Amino acid sequence: MTERLRLINAVIKYGDVKAVDDVSLTVRDGEFVFITGANGSGKSTLTRGIAGLLPLSSGTITRTERLGYVPQVEEADRNFPASVWEIVITGTQGRGGLFYSMGSRRRALQAMDELGIRDLAKRGINSLSGGQLRRVLLARALCGEPELLLLDEPCAGLDAESHALLFSVLRKNVASGCAVIMVTHDASDLEGIHADRVITLSHGRIVNDE
Ligand SMILES: Nc1ncnc2c1ncn2[C@@H]1O[C@H](COP(=O)(O)OP(=O)(O)OP(=O)(O)O)[C@@H](O)[C@H]1O
Ligand SMILES: [Mg+2]
Structure with missing residues (x-):
């Protein structure tokens, strides 16, 4: 299997505040990974760091250049x-x-x-x-x-039909070797979906990875 992302001991700070705190994470081709956690737990900061939009304060990142990033829609300049x-x-x-x-x-x-x-x-x-x-x-x-697709809260506000469409499109990409990292704070997004991994963040740290 090919690695699409390897983060080692990543820290991302805003001023003195560590929004991502010592995160290590490896994601390989064809993996479908969910990142969950409460509001403010660091999910968007982590995805922005992976996308290269925020620098790491410390730690290292290695990833494919073929990246697709979908920001939390509130962040897009309409x-x-x-x-x-x-x-x-x-x-x-x-x-x-x-x-x-x-x-x-x-x-x-x-x-x-x-x-x-x-x-x-x-x-x-x-x-x-x-x-x-x-x-x-x-x-x-x-x-x-993309070889790595990063999606920040893509399900928010989607109706049932769009939700099903999203997952069928993502599954197709995963089947052809794309790695998908999808952020959601809503556990109901995960119902009926087979996720390879669910990673839970709390205060910027990975507290669960299964
Ligand atoms: N631009 C910023 N400047 C300072 N602090 C920030 C900034 N963006 C986020 N933070 C802080 O960093 C922490 C993590 O925020 P982040 O947006 O990554 O959380 P999140 O898990 O994506 O939350 P949500 O579920 O609400 O989208 C929070 O405490 C937040 O207040
Ligand atoms: Mg967020």
Whole structure:
């Protein structure tokens, strides 16, 4: 099995406060890992650290470059003046503007079809509902053909149909070797889902990993 992520003794601080405290974690291809824990336990900080959006205060991280990251939707800048299509295609990591390759365009369309958002292509992202925006951000993450997919609370606000769609898309990616790390503070997200691992954070530390 190939390692997609290895964190060793990772610490992430805001000022003097350790939001992630001595976390070690290895995730391999085809693993589906849930991270749970109470509000403020450090889940988003840990995922931002893994995504490279926050530096580690100490410890080391090794991970694949082929990363797809879906932030907690509250963090997305909805006023950013872009259409759904423009946002999705940036996930292909091709060259910008008029210069996206046919391959990038095809992958972006495929991801939009898979998530049922093709008809939203021309809409501004500021006009979307929360659940629609979440699908857009997921399509963006998927069309880069990630080896590691990081999802921060992707289920919040999803209806039952979208929830089922999300998990079928994630399962398909896991089956083809993608590693998925999914944050949720809601244990009911885990019902009926076979998770390889559930990691629980408390005050920035891993208190359970099974
Ligand atoms: N930008 C910031 N500056 C200072 N402290 C922060 C910042 N972001 C988060 N924190 C603090 O770090 C800790 C972890 O926050 P984090 O957002 O990672 O928690 P979380 O587990 O994702 O919570 P939630 O379930 O509410 O999304 C909290 O105590 C929070 O107040
Ligand atoms: Mg969070």
